[in-house]
Amino acid sequence: MIDARTTTVVLVEGISDKSAVEALAERRGRDLAAEGVRLVAMGGATNIGTYLGRFGPSGSDLRLAGLCDAGEEEDFRRALERAGLGSGLGRDDLEALGFFVCVADLEDELIRALGTDAVERVIEAEGELGSFRTLQKQPVWRGRRTHDQLRRFMGSGGGRKIRYSALLVAALDLDRVPRPLDLLLSHL
Structure with missing residues (x-):
């Protein structure tokens, strides 16, 4: 739920991605809700434009971050550019904006x-x-x-x-967290 305390919205493709981020945050002793961070499962990467419109510069103007699969990177890139968050964005640019790409998928x-x-x-x-x-x-x-x-x-x-x-995140050695998941949580 997005409320007045929300300062950052993390856009993820689905509920499994949201669950993994929540599990890692908990393992690292972080309370994302208390930090003003809300995770939003978009129901698929093709919905990124809608959510950027709602929460980005032309909407609530909240700080944004996200996680996507490699196959959906281009959808994210185009939507971020349309939302006015850059042009000619490469992978490094996406990461600077707080959007991280999983090889294949999470x-x-x-x-x-x-x-x-x-x-x-x-x-x-x-x-x-x-x-x-x-x-x-x-x-x-x-x-x-x-x-x-x-x-x-x-x-x-x-x-x-x-x-x-969440079960796989629970089984992880915290020194071996996948790069995109680790970078996302560090970015928040």
Whole structure:
């Protein structure tokens, strides 16, 4: 909820991204709400223009930051430029504005940071290792890298991506936080 105490709005693609940022902030002992930071899950990167209009220079004129997947970087770049936050923006410019890009997506970043064995332990602790093994046996996934299988597993099933984003952050060694997530939280 955006209220009078809000000074910064962090725009993320979805609820799983919001959950991961919240989990990392909590692990680092930060109360983002008390700091005036509100996380907004936009329901997809293509909604960035709407949210920039609402909270950016032509709207509430709040401090902005964000996180997106590499595939949506161009959507973010164009929307930031249309909102008057720069022109000819490159990745470094996005980061200077507080917008950070995940290689592939946040799940990919978390899986790489943890390693596949650790992610499988998290899945096992949730009682879903059998379901993951079933996915691995499917013809389309058989023989593929475990990393790719884990990304697919996280993206399948009702709410799995949302549930696992916080669990994977909880399992992280705080010295191995994925760069975009680490930089975003440091920026706030």
